Amino acid sequence: MSKAIFSGIQPSGNLHIGNYIGAIKQWIDLQNSSKFKVQSSKLDENELIFCIVDLHAITVYQDPKVLKEKILETAALYLSCGIDPKIAKIFIQSENPDHTYLTWILDCVTPFGLLSRMTQFKDKSSTLLRRAAGIASSDARQGFEGRGKDENITVGLFNYPALMAADILLYDTDQVPVGEDQKQHIEFTRDIGEKFNKMYGQVFKLPEPLIQKETARIMSLQNPLSKMSKSDSNPLGAINLLDNNDLIVEKVKKAVTDSGLEIIAREDKPAMSNILTIFESVSGISVFELEQKYKNAKYSDFKNDLAEAVVEFLAPVQKKYTEIREDKNYLNMVLDEGRDYAVAKSSKKVQQVKEIMGLGR
């Protein structure tokens, strides 16, 4: 049976190895599985659609000049990591107005209480509050209640899941490959899609999240209890896909470790489990094999090898990235084609929605 796969990344900063392992790697695996090797322009066949979700990025302030650059950087990174535009479509979210149109419609069927339960909003808003107040503590969730009037916490940030639901529902998406952190938003999408279908009639397909359990959540190199993130205020927490070799080596060397010297993935060793997962993802050597290989090794030797593996893995990505960024025509062609494809599909869905709701003439 044909399947539609949709996913995206915010151009809200430097893409990191967590974005790669949690999302892009899965996209490439899906693309390379024979099922999706369909080089066809027909809209109703297996399809892979990858979006640069710039409208999501602006839920938190972005410097306009930087944002423009990061949008193209993200697109070029999709390609240099291995997304093939002959198989998958790549487009920029803000270039298809159907996303914001459907968001408003979904807002009008979304219970306020359901949105209020989204943990990402609680986490991000509490981080913004902390920054505004200069509070260093990582446990500021309860602070949110008392300081909810902060100007940086926008309605857009609160409404983020409705925009994400629109992204997904517009394309009759079957599966959404994401990291564990996005699971709740996919569940929200299903709830809202189902509610709409019950209220007005069958319009939306309900998507499933596609989450690789072992690599679902790559953690910060500086705090294994906190997700590796573009917006982390500690620059040593994330290995960015475009970091130079020296920086990668420095970040790996300075990565925090657990107590004890064992090189083993275990629940009570979150830092080691995290870096072993990263090692496995960039080298293709399983965590089990790595544990055997480094059984009696020194920590420093292990870290040297890890840094080398990351550098080796990123070298061809970075080389290809430079080529693509220098070829503006190519990048524009890919994005134009992706946008046209996306609009052709989503506009049909929007028409269906308008008709069933009695909107317009």
Ligand code: AQP
């Ligand atoms: N640490 C992570 N481990 C595994 N997967 C991750 N993803 C993000 N961080 C990790 C996955 O990458 C995709 C794109 O994420 P996003 O950019 O849309 O939003 P995010 O999850 O909020 O990413 P960041 O890096 O934390 O960005 P900021 O700091 O701007 O909010 C998603 O599939 C996500 O699961």
